[in-house]
Amino acid sequence: MIYADYNGTSKLKDSVKKYLIERLEGPFGNPNAIHSIGNQIKMAYEECRKICADLLGAEPHQVIFTSGSSEGISQVFYSHLALNKCNKKLLISEIEHSAIKNVSKTLEKMGFSVDFLKTDPNGKVIIPDEKKEYCIAALMAANNETGVVQDYNEFAKWCRENKTPFFCDTTQYIGKMPFSFKDSELDFAIVSSHKIGSLGGSGILLVKDPQKLKPIIFGGGQEYSLRGGTQNYIGVECMTLALKELVEDMHNSEAQDKIKKDFEKRIKNQIPEAIIIGENVKRLPNTTLLSIPGIHGQGLQIELESRDIFVTTSSACSDNEPETSHVLKSMGLDDSVGRSVIRISLDEKASEKDYADIEDAIIKSYKVLKKIKSY
Ligand SMILES: Cc1ncc(COP(=O)(O)O)c(C=O)c1O
Structure with missing residues:
Protein backbone atom coordinates (compact mmCIF):
# COMPACT_ATOMS: atom_id res chain seq x y z
CA MET A 1 0.00 0.00 0.00
CA ASP A 249 15.68 16.32 8.59
CA MET A 250 15.05 19.20 6.19
CA HIS A 251 18.38 18.75 4.37
CA ASN A 252 16.72 15.85 2.53
CA SER A 253 14.25 18.01 0.64
CA GLU A 254 16.41 18.60 -2.47
CA ALA A 255 16.91 14.87 -2.94
CA GLN A 256 13.15 14.40 -2.54
CA ASP A 257 12.47 17.03 -5.17
CA LYS A 258 14.80 15.28 -7.63
CA ILE A 259 13.20 11.86 -7.15
CA LYS A 260 9.78 13.45 -7.72
CA LYS A 261 10.83 15.36 -10.82
CA ASP A 262 12.41 12.24 -12.37
CA PHE A 263 9.09 10.46 -11.80
CA GLU A 264 7.19 13.33 -13.46
CA LYS A 265 9.53 13.20 -16.47
CA ARG A 266 8.98 9.46 -16.88
CA ILE A 267 5.19 9.91 -16.73
CA LYS A 268 5.34 12.62 -19.40
CA ASN A 269 7.53 10.46 -21.62
CA GLN A 270 5.04 7.62 -21.50
CA ILE A 271 1.87 9.73 -21.59
CA PRO A 272 2.63 12.66 -23.90
CA GLU A 273 -0.67 14.44 -23.17
CA ALA A 274 0.04 14.44 -19.39
CA ILE A 275 0.38 17.84 -17.75
CA ILE A 276 2.20 18.58 -14.49
CA ILE A 277 0.47 21.60 -13.00
CA GLY A 278 2.93 24.34 -11.96
CA GLU A 279 5.79 22.41 -13.55
CA ASN A 280 7.82 25.52 -14.41
CA VAL A 281 7.90 27.08 -10.95
CA LYS A 282 9.13 26.16 -7.50
CA ARG A 283 6.89 23.60 -5.80
CA LEU A 284 6.86 21.65 -2.56
CA PRO A 285 9.19 18.66 -2.89
CA ASN A 286 6.42 16.17 -2.07
CA THR A 287 3.60 17.33 -4.36
CA THR A 288 2.66 16.45 -7.96
CA LEU A 289 -0.64 17.58 -9.44
CA LEU A 290 -1.01 15.50 -12.57
CA SER A 291 -3.67 15.96 -15.24
CA ILE A 292 -4.31 13.58 -18.14
CA PRO A 293 -6.93 15.32 -20.28
CA GLY A 294 -9.58 12.87 -21.42
CA ILE A 295 -9.16 10.63 -18.39
CA HIS A 296 -11.41 11.56 -15.48
CA GLY A 297 -9.46 12.23 -12.26
CA GLN A 298 -11.91 10.28 -10.14
CA GLY A 299 -11.69 7.32 -12.52
CA LEU A 300 -7.91 7.34 -12.23
CA GLN A 301 -8.12 7.68 -8.47
CA ILE A 302 -10.39 4.62 -8.21
CA GLU A 303 -8.16 2.61 -10.56
CA LEU A 304 -5.11 3.51 -8.47
CA GLU A 305 -6.95 2.61 -5.28
CA SER A 306 -7.68 -0.84 -6.73
CA ARG A 307 -3.88 -1.12 -7.04
CA ASP A 308 -3.46 -0.07 -3.40
CA ILE A 309 -2.32 3.48 -4.10
CA PHE A 310 -4.20 6.27 -2.36
CA VAL A 311 -4.28 9.67 -4.06
CA THR A 312 -6.93 12.39 -4.24
CA THR A 313 -8.39 14.53 -6.93
CA SER A 314 -7.06 17.97 -5.86
CA SER A 315 -7.76 18.76 -2.19
CA ALA A 316 -9.59 16.51 0.26
CA CYS A 317 -12.18 19.22 0.92
CA SER A 318 -13.24 19.38 -2.72
CA ASP A 319 -13.04 15.68 -3.57
CA ASN A 320 -16.80 15.36 -3.73
CA GLU A 321 -17.12 18.23 -6.14
CA PRO A 322 -16.68 17.04 -9.72
CA GLU A 323 -15.92 20.64 -10.76
CA THR A 324 -12.56 22.16 -11.57
CA SER A 325 -11.18 23.52 -8.30
CA HIS A 326 -11.05 27.25 -7.55
CA VAL A 327 -7.24 27.02 -7.56
CA LEU A 328 -7.08 25.64 -11.10
CA LYS A 329 -9.77 28.03 -12.33
CA SER A 330 -7.71 30.90 -10.95
CA MET A 331 -4.77 29.64 -13.05
CA GLY A 332 -7.02 29.84 -16.11
CA LEU A 333 -7.22 26.06 -16.61
CA ASP A 334 -10.37 24.71 -18.22
CA ASP A 335 -12.47 21.68 -17.27
CA SER A 336 -10.66 19.32 -19.65
CA VAL A 337 -7.54 19.77 -17.51
CA GLY A 338 -9.29 20.50 -14.20
CA ARG A 339 -11.52 17.41 -14.14
CA SER A 340 -8.59 15.17 -14.95
CA VAL A 341 -6.30 15.92 -12.05
CA ILE A 342 -4.98 13.65 -9.36
CA ARG A 343 -2.80 14.91 -6.52
CA ILE A 344 0.10 12.74 -5.44
CA SER A 345 1.58 13.91 -2.15
CA LEU A 346 4.03 11.74 -0.28
CA ASP A 347 5.90 12.01 2.98
CA GLU A 348 9.51 13.12 3.39
CA LYS A 349 10.73 9.53 3.43
CA ALA A 350 9.25 8.59 0.01
CA SER A 351 11.67 6.42 -1.92
CA GLU A 352 12.47 5.94 -5.61
CA LYS A 353 10.70 2.59 -5.30
CA ASP A 354 7.50 4.30 -4.06
CA TYR A 355 7.55 6.58 -7.08
CA ALA A 356 8.35 3.67 -9.42
CA ASP A 357 5.36 1.74 -8.03
CA ILE A 358 3.08 4.75 -8.47
CA GLU A 359 4.36 5.22 -12.02
CA ASP A 360 3.68 1.58 -12.84
CA ALA A 361 0.15 1.81 -11.43
CA ILE A 362 -0.58 5.06 -13.31
CA ILE A 363 0.55 3.57 -16.63
CA LYS A 364 -1.51 0.41 -16.11
CA SER A 365 -4.57 2.44 -15.04
CA TYR A 366 -4.14 4.78 -17.98
CA LYS A 367 -4.17 1.87 -20.41
CA VAL A 368 -7.46 0.65 -18.92
CA LEU A 369 -9.12 4.08 -18.76
CA LYS A 370 -7.99 5.13 -22.23
CA LYS A 371 -10.33 2.48 -23.67
CA ILE A 372 -13.27 4.25 -22.00
CA LYS A 373 -12.23 7.88 -22.47
CA SER A 374 -14.77 9.78 -20.40
CA TYR A 375 -14.96 13.05 -22.36
C1 LIG B 1 -3.38 25.29 3.14
C2 LIG B 1 -4.27 24.84 4.25
N1 LIG B 1 -4.77 25.73 5.12
C3 LIG B 1 -5.56 25.37 6.12
C4 LIG B 1 -5.94 24.07 6.31
C5 LIG B 1 -6.84 23.70 7.46
O1 LIG B 1 -6.08 22.97 8.42
P1 LIG B 1 -6.73 22.22 9.68
O2 LIG B 1 -7.22 20.91 9.17
O3 LIG B 1 -5.59 22.08 10.64
O4 LIG B 1 -7.79 23.09 10.22
C6 LIG B 1 -5.48 23.09 5.41
C7 LIG B 1 -5.92 21.69 5.53
O5 LIG B 1 -6.41 21.08 4.62
C8 LIG B 1 -4.61 23.48 4.36
O6 LIG B 1 -4.13 22.59 3.48
Whole structure:
Protein backbone atom coordinates (compact mmCIF):
# COMPACT_ATOMS: atom_id res chain seq x y z
CA MET A 1 0.00 0.00 0.00
CA ILE A 2 1.23 3.51 -0.78
CA TYR A 3 -0.44 6.40 0.98
CA ALA A 4 -0.01 9.40 -1.31
CA ASP A 5 -2.33 11.92 0.34
CA TYR A 6 0.09 13.51 2.77
CA ASN A 7 -1.19 17.03 1.99
CA GLY A 8 -4.67 15.87 3.05
CA THR A 9 -3.42 14.41 6.29
CA SER A 10 -0.14 12.78 7.18
CA LYS A 11 0.45 9.35 8.66
CA LEU A 12 1.60 9.32 12.25
CA LYS A 13 5.40 9.35 12.40
CA ASP A 14 6.88 6.18 13.89
CA SER A 15 8.63 8.22 16.59
CA VAL A 16 5.34 9.94 17.50
CA LYS A 17 3.48 6.64 17.58
CA LYS A 18 6.14 5.15 19.89
CA TYR A 19 6.10 8.22 22.14
CA LEU A 20 2.31 8.24 22.28
CA ILE A 21 2.00 4.57 23.21
CA GLU A 22 4.41 5.09 26.13
CA ARG A 23 2.87 8.45 27.02
CA LEU A 24 -0.57 6.86 27.39
CA GLU A 25 0.72 5.26 30.60
CA GLY A 26 0.51 8.78 32.10
CA PRO A 27 0.91 11.04 33.89
CA PHE A 28 -2.44 12.70 33.19
CA GLY A 29 -3.43 15.87 34.95
CA ASN A 30 -4.69 19.35 34.40
CA PRO A 31 -1.71 21.58 33.59
CA ASN A 32 -3.47 24.46 35.36
CA ALA A 33 -3.73 22.58 38.66
CA ILE A 34 -1.36 23.51 41.46
CA HIS A 35 -0.52 19.94 42.51
CA SER A 36 2.79 18.45 41.47
CA ILE A 37 1.35 16.38 38.59
CA GLY A 38 -0.25 19.49 37.10
CA ASN A 39 2.99 21.32 37.58
CA GLN A 40 5.03 18.62 35.89
CA ILE A 41 2.68 18.60 32.88
CA LYS A 42 2.69 22.40 32.68
CA MET A 43 6.49 22.47 32.71
CA ALA A 44 6.68 19.94 29.87
CA TYR A 45 4.04 21.93 27.96
CA GLU A 46 5.99 25.18 28.33
CA GLU A 47 9.14 23.36 27.27
CA CYS A 48 7.27 22.34 24.08
CA ARG A 49 6.44 26.01 23.50
CA LYS A 50 10.12 26.91 23.75
CA ILE A 51 11.18 24.08 21.42
CA CYS A 52 8.51 24.99 18.82
CA ALA A 53 9.46 28.67 19.03
CA ASP A 54 13.09 27.80 18.50
CA LEU A 55 12.33 25.49 15.54
CA LEU A 56 10.13 28.12 13.89
CA GLY A 57 12.38 31.13 14.51
CA ALA A 58 9.95 32.77 16.92
CA GLU A 59 9.85 33.84 20.58
CA PRO A 60 7.94 31.58 23.02
CA HIS A 61 5.33 34.28 23.73
CA GLN A 62 4.57 34.38 19.98
CA VAL A 63 3.50 30.70 19.99
CA ILE A 64 -0.21 30.14 20.70
CA PHE A 65 -1.26 26.50 20.77
CA THR A 66 -4.56 25.94 18.97
CA SER A 67 -6.60 23.02 17.61
CA GLY A 68 -5.21 23.45 14.09
CA SER A 69 -4.94 25.82 11.16
CA SER A 70 -8.65 26.57 10.69
CA GLU A 71 -8.86 27.84 14.27
CA GLY A 72 -5.77 30.04 13.85
CA ILE A 73 -7.26 31.52 10.67
CA SER A 74 -10.64 32.20 12.27
CA GLN A 75 -9.04 33.76 15.33
CA VAL A 76 -6.89 36.19 13.38
CA PHE A 77 -9.67 37.23 11.00
CA TYR A 78 -12.13 37.70 13.87
CA SER A 79 -9.50 39.62 15.85
CA HIS A 80 -9.43 42.14 13.07
CA LEU A 81 -13.19 42.33 13.09
CA ALA A 82 -13.01 43.05 16.81
CA LEU A 83 -10.41 45.77 16.44
CA ASN A 84 -12.16 49.11 15.95
CA LYS A 85 -9.31 50.68 14.03
CA CYS A 86 -9.71 48.29 11.11
CA ASN A 87 -10.79 49.79 7.76
CA LYS A 88 -12.94 46.71 6.94
CA LYS A 89 -11.07 45.88 3.75
CA LEU A 90 -9.65 42.38 3.23
CA LEU A 91 -7.19 41.23 0.60
CA ILE A 92 -6.86 37.49 -0.06
CA SER A 93 -5.42 35.49 -2.92
CA GLU A 94 -7.81 33.59 -5.19
CA ILE A 95 -6.13 30.31 -4.30
CA GLU A 96 -6.47 30.42 -0.51
CA HIS A 97 -7.78 27.38 1.33
CA SER A 98 -11.51 27.31 2.09
CA ALA A 99 -10.73 28.11 5.75
CA ILE A 100 -9.68 31.61 4.63
CA LYS A 101 -12.15 31.94 1.77
CA ASN A 102 -15.09 31.09 4.01
CA VAL A 103 -14.14 33.31 6.95
CA SER A 104 -13.74 36.15 4.43
CA LYS A 105 -17.21 35.43 3.02
CA THR A 106 -18.62 35.58 6.54
CA LEU A 107 -16.90 38.90 7.20
CA GLU A 108 -18.27 40.16 3.88
CA LYS A 109 -21.78 39.56 5.22
CA MET A 110 -20.78 41.68 8.21
CA GLY A 111 -19.86 44.66 6.09
CA PHE A 112 -16.27 43.94 5.06
CA SER A 113 -15.21 44.21 1.41
CA VAL A 114 -12.88 41.61 -0.11
CA ASP A 115 -10.32 42.18 -2.88
CA PHE A 116 -8.62 39.21 -4.54
CA LEU A 117 -5.05 38.67 -5.68
CA LYS A 118 -4.94 37.01 -9.09
CA THR A 119 -2.83 34.05 -10.14
CA ASP A 120 -0.67 33.53 -13.23
CA PRO A 121 -0.93 30.36 -15.41
CA ASN A 122 1.90 28.74 -13.42
CA GLY A 123 -0.07 29.06 -10.18
CA LYS A 124 1.93 31.94 -8.76
CA VAL A 125 0.00 34.73 -7.13
CA ILE A 126 0.68 38.15 -8.65
CA ILE A 127 1.87 40.74 -6.12
CA PRO A 128 -0.01 44.02 -6.78
CA ASP A 129 1.71 47.16 -8.07
CA GLU A 130 -0.77 49.66 -6.69
CA LYS A 131 -0.76 50.93 -3.11
CA LYS A 132 -3.75 50.29 -0.84
CA GLU A 133 -4.11 49.73 2.89
CA TYR A 134 -6.07 46.71 4.14
CA CYS A 135 -7.34 45.50 7.47
CA ILE A 136 -5.59 42.21 6.77
CA ALA A 137 -4.09 40.42 3.75
CA ALA A 138 -3.67 36.67 3.26
CA LEU A 139 -1.39 34.77 0.94
CA MET A 140 -0.46 31.13 1.47
CA ALA A 141 3.22 30.12 1.48
CA ALA A 142 2.48 27.01 -0.61
CA ASN A 143 -0.71 25.80 -2.20
CA ASN A 144 -2.20 22.54 -0.92
CA GLU A 145 -3.35 21.37 -4.40
CA THR A 146 -0.50 22.34 -6.72
CA GLY A 147 2.31 22.63 -4.17
CA VAL A 148 3.34 25.90 -5.87
CA VAL A 149 5.46 27.99 -3.50
CA GLN A 150 4.51 31.66 -3.36
CA ASP A 151 6.75 34.74 -3.01
CA TYR A 152 5.55 35.41 0.49
CA ASN A 153 8.65 37.39 1.49
CA GLU A 154 8.06 39.76 -1.39
CA PHE A 155 4.41 40.06 -0.41
CA ALA A 156 5.45 40.74 3.22
CA LYS A 157 7.39 43.74 1.89
CA TRP A 158 4.32 44.96 0.00
CA CYS A 159 2.21 44.56 3.15
CA ARG A 160 4.70 46.51 5.25
CA GLU A 161 4.77 49.36 2.70
CA ASN A 162 0.97 49.39 2.71
CA LYS A 163 0.60 49.23 6.53
CA THR A 164 -1.32 45.97 6.14
CA PRO A 165 -0.96 43.05 8.58
CA PHE A 166 0.01 39.88 6.69
CA PHE A 167 -1.47 36.47 7.43
CA CYS A 168 0.54 33.74 5.74
CA ASP A 169 -1.07 30.31 5.61
CA THR A 170 2.02 28.18 6.16
CA THR A 171 0.06 24.95 6.81
CA GLN A 172 1.56 23.09 3.86
CA TYR A 173 4.92 24.84 3.91
CA ILE A 174 6.19 24.37 7.45
CA GLY A 175 7.84 20.99 7.85
CA LYS A 176 8.51 20.70 4.12
CA MET A 177 10.60 23.81 3.50
CA PRO A 178 13.01 25.80 5.71
CA PHE A 179 11.13 28.51 7.59
CA SER A 180 11.87 31.31 10.04
CA PHE A 181 9.10 33.50 11.43
CA LYS A 182 11.55 36.28 12.37
CA ASP A 183 13.34 36.38 9.04
CA SER A 184 10.19 36.32 6.92
CA GLU A 185 8.57 39.38 8.57
CA LEU A 186 5.12 37.81 8.71
CA ASP A 187 2.54 38.99 11.20
CA PHE A 188 0.83 35.61 11.45
CA ALA A 189 1.66 32.04 10.43
CA ILE A 190 0.18 28.63 11.27
CA VAL A 191 1.05 24.99 11.82
CA SER A 192 -1.35 22.06 11.69
CA SER A 193 -0.26 18.99 13.61
CA HIS A 194 -2.03 16.47 11.35
CA LYS A 195 -0.11 17.77 8.34
CA ILE A 196 3.29 17.16 9.90
CA GLY A 197 3.11 13.55 11.06
CA SER A 198 1.27 13.97 14.33
CA LEU A 199 -2.30 13.81 15.64
CA GLY A 200 -5.22 15.91 14.47
CA GLY A 201 -6.56 18.43 16.99
CA SER A 202 -3.51 20.55 17.69
CA GLY A 203 -1.76 23.36 15.93
CA ILE A 204 0.15 26.58 16.36
CA LEU A 205 -0.73 30.17 15.64
CA LEU A 206 2.41 32.30 15.39
CA VAL A 207 1.74 35.94 16.16
CA LYS A 208 4.27 38.72 15.79
CA ASP A 209 2.52 41.00 18.28
CA PRO A 210 0.20 38.93 20.50
CA GLN A 211 -1.17 42.08 22.16
CA LYS A 212 -3.06 42.78 18.94
CA LEU A 213 -4.84 39.42 19.06
CA LYS A 214 -8.26 38.71 20.62
CA PRO A 215 -9.52 35.32 21.80
CA ILE A 216 -12.38 33.53 20.08
CA ILE A 217 -12.41 30.81 22.71
CA PHE A 218 -12.75 32.30 26.18
CA GLY A 219 -11.71 30.29 29.18
CA GLY A 220 -9.55 30.28 32.26
CA GLY A 221 -6.69 32.43 31.04
CA GLN A 222 -4.79 29.70 29.16
CA GLU A 223 -2.41 30.65 26.35
CA TYR A 224 -1.87 34.15 27.78
CA SER A 225 -5.68 34.56 27.82
CA LEU A 226 -5.71 34.30 24.02
CA ARG A 227 -7.10 30.77 23.75
CA GLY A 228 -9.18 29.42 26.59
CA GLY A 229 -9.75 25.77 27.38
CA THR A 230 -7.72 23.08 29.09
CA GLN A 231 -4.58 22.52 27.08
CA ASN A 232 -4.29 19.54 24.73
CA TYR A 233 -0.93 18.74 26.27
CA ILE A 234 -0.43 15.25 24.81
CA GLY A 235 -1.31 16.60 21.36
CA VAL A 236 1.20 19.41 21.83
CA GLU A 237 3.94 17.05 23.02
CA CYS A 238 3.41 14.83 19.96
CA MET A 239 3.29 17.81 17.59
CA THR A 240 6.54 19.16 19.04
CA LEU A 241 8.26 15.84 18.48
CA ALA A 242 7.05 15.64 14.85
CA LEU A 243 8.05 19.24 14.11
CA LYS A 244 11.51 18.72 15.62
CA GLU A 245 12.12 15.66 13.49
CA LEU A 246 10.94 17.33 10.27
CA VAL A 247 12.93 20.52 10.79
CA GLU A 248 16.06 18.58 11.68
CA ASP A 249 15.68 16.32 8.59
CA MET A 250 15.05 19.20 6.19
CA HIS A 251 18.38 18.75 4.37
CA ASN A 252 16.72 15.85 2.53
CA SER A 253 14.25 18.01 0.64
CA GLU A 254 16.41 18.60 -2.47
CA ALA A 255 16.91 14.87 -2.94
CA GLN A 256 13.15 14.40 -2.54
CA ASP A 257 12.47 17.03 -5.17
CA LYS A 258 14.80 15.28 -7.63
CA ILE A 259 13.20 11.86 -7.15
CA LYS A 260 9.78 13.45 -7.72
CA LYS A 261 10.83 15.36 -10.82
CA ASP A 262 12.41 12.24 -12.37
CA PHE A 263 9.09 10.46 -11.80
CA GLU A 264 7.19 13.33 -13.46
CA LYS A 265 9.53 13.20 -16.47
CA ARG A 266 8.98 9.46 -16.88
CA ILE A 267 5.19 9.91 -16.73
CA LYS A 268 5.34 12.62 -19.40
CA ASN A 269 7.53 10.46 -21.62
CA GLN A 270 5.04 7.62 -21.50
CA ILE A 271 1.87 9.73 -21.59
CA PRO A 272 2.63 12.66 -23.90
CA GLU A 273 -0.67 14.44 -23.17
CA ALA A 274 0.04 14.44 -19.39
CA ILE A 275 0.38 17.84 -17.75
CA ILE A 276 2.20 18.58 -14.49
CA ILE A 277 0.47 21.60 -13.00
CA GLY A 278 2.93 24.34 -11.96
CA GLU A 279 5.79 22.41 -13.55
CA ASN A 280 7.82 25.52 -14.41
CA VAL A 281 7.90 27.08 -10.95
CA LYS A 282 9.13 26.16 -7.50
CA ARG A 283 6.89 23.60 -5.80
CA LEU A 284 6.86 21.65 -2.56
CA PRO A 285 9.19 18.66 -2.89
CA ASN A 286 6.42 16.17 -2.07
CA THR A 287 3.60 17.33 -4.36
CA THR A 288 2.66 16.45 -7.96
CA LEU A 289 -0.64 17.58 -9.44
CA LEU A 290 -1.01 15.50 -12.57
CA SER A 291 -3.67 15.96 -15.24
CA ILE A 292 -4.31 13.58 -18.14
CA PRO A 293 -6.93 15.32 -20.28
CA GLY A 294 -9.58 12.87 -21.42
CA ILE A 295 -9.16 10.63 -18.39
CA HIS A 296 -11.41 11.56 -15.48
CA GLY A 297 -9.46 12.23 -12.26
CA GLN A 298 -11.91 10.28 -10.14
CA GLY A 299 -11.69 7.32 -12.52
CA LEU A 300 -7.91 7.34 -12.23
CA GLN A 301 -8.12 7.68 -8.47
CA ILE A 302 -10.39 4.62 -8.21
CA GLU A 303 -8.16 2.61 -10.56
CA LEU A 304 -5.11 3.51 -8.47
CA GLU A 305 -6.95 2.61 -5.28
CA SER A 306 -7.68 -0.84 -6.73
CA ARG A 307 -3.88 -1.12 -7.04
CA ASP A 308 -3.46 -0.07 -3.40
CA ILE A 309 -2.32 3.48 -4.10
CA PHE A 310 -4.20 6.27 -2.36
CA VAL A 311 -4.28 9.67 -4.06
CA THR A 312 -6.93 12.39 -4.24
CA THR A 313 -8.39 14.53 -6.93
CA SER A 314 -7.06 17.97 -5.86
CA SER A 315 -7.76 18.76 -2.19
CA ALA A 316 -9.59 16.51 0.26
CA CYS A 317 -12.18 19.22 0.92
CA SER A 318 -13.24 19.38 -2.72
CA ASP A 319 -13.04 15.68 -3.57
CA ASN A 320 -16.80 15.36 -3.73
CA GLU A 321 -17.12 18.23 -6.14
CA PRO A 322 -16.68 17.04 -9.72
CA GLU A 323 -15.92 20.64 -10.76
CA THR A 324 -12.56 22.16 -11.57
CA SER A 325 -11.18 23.52 -8.30
CA HIS A 326 -11.05 27.25 -7.55
CA VAL A 327 -7.24 27.02 -7.56
CA LEU A 328 -7.08 25.64 -11.10
CA LYS A 329 -9.77 28.03 -12.33
CA SER A 330 -7.71 30.90 -10.95
CA MET A 331 -4.77 29.64 -13.05
CA GLY A 332 -7.02 29.84 -16.11
CA LEU A 333 -7.22 26.06 -16.61
CA ASP A 334 -10.37 24.71 -18.22
CA ASP A 335 -12.47 21.68 -17.27
CA SER A 336 -10.66 19.32 -19.65
CA VAL A 337 -7.54 19.77 -17.51
CA GLY A 338 -9.29 20.50 -14.20
CA ARG A 339 -11.52 17.41 -14.14
CA SER A 340 -8.59 15.17 -14.95
CA VAL A 341 -6.30 15.92 -12.05
CA ILE A 342 -4.98 13.65 -9.36
CA ARG A 343 -2.80 14.91 -6.52
CA ILE A 344 0.10 12.74 -5.44
CA SER A 345 1.58 13.91 -2.15
CA LEU A 346 4.03 11.74 -0.28
CA ASP A 347 5.90 12.01 2.98
CA GLU A 348 9.51 13.12 3.39
CA LYS A 349 10.73 9.53 3.43
CA ALA A 350 9.25 8.59 0.01
CA SER A 351 11.67 6.42 -1.92
CA GLU A 352 12.47 5.94 -5.61
CA LYS A 353 10.70 2.59 -5.30
CA ASP A 354 7.50 4.30 -4.06
CA TYR A 355 7.55 6.58 -7.08
CA ALA A 356 8.35 3.67 -9.42
CA ASP A 357 5.36 1.74 -8.03
CA ILE A 358 3.08 4.75 -8.47
CA GLU A 359 4.36 5.22 -12.02
CA ASP A 360 3.68 1.58 -12.84
CA ALA A 361 0.15 1.81 -11.43
CA ILE A 362 -0.58 5.06 -13.31
CA ILE A 363 0.55 3.57 -16.63
CA LYS A 364 -1.51 0.41 -16.11
CA SER A 365 -4.57 2.44 -15.04
CA TYR A 366 -4.14 4.78 -17.98
CA LYS A 367 -4.17 1.87 -20.41
CA VAL A 368 -7.46 0.65 -18.92
CA LEU A 369 -9.12 4.08 -18.76
CA LYS A 370 -7.99 5.13 -22.23
CA LYS A 371 -10.33 2.48 -23.67
CA ILE A 372 -13.27 4.25 -22.00
CA LYS A 373 -12.23 7.88 -22.47
CA SER A 374 -14.77 9.78 -20.40
CA TYR A 375 -14.96 13.05 -22.36
C1 LIG B 1 -3.38 25.29 3.14
C2 LIG B 1 -4.27 24.84 4.25
N1 LIG B 1 -4.77 25.73 5.12
C3 LIG B 1 -5.56 25.37 6.12
C4 LIG B 1 -5.94 24.07 6.31
C5 LIG B 1 -6.84 23.70 7.46
O1 LIG B 1 -6.08 22.97 8.42
P1 LIG B 1 -6.73 22.22 9.68
O2 LIG B 1 -7.22 20.91 9.17
O3 LIG B 1 -5.59 22.08 10.64
O4 LIG B 1 -7.79 23.09 10.22
C6 LIG B 1 -5.48 23.09 5.41
C7 LIG B 1 -5.92 21.69 5.53
O5 LIG B 1 -6.41 21.08 4.62
C8 LIG B 1 -4.61 23.48 4.36
O6 LIG B 1 -4.13 22.59 3.48
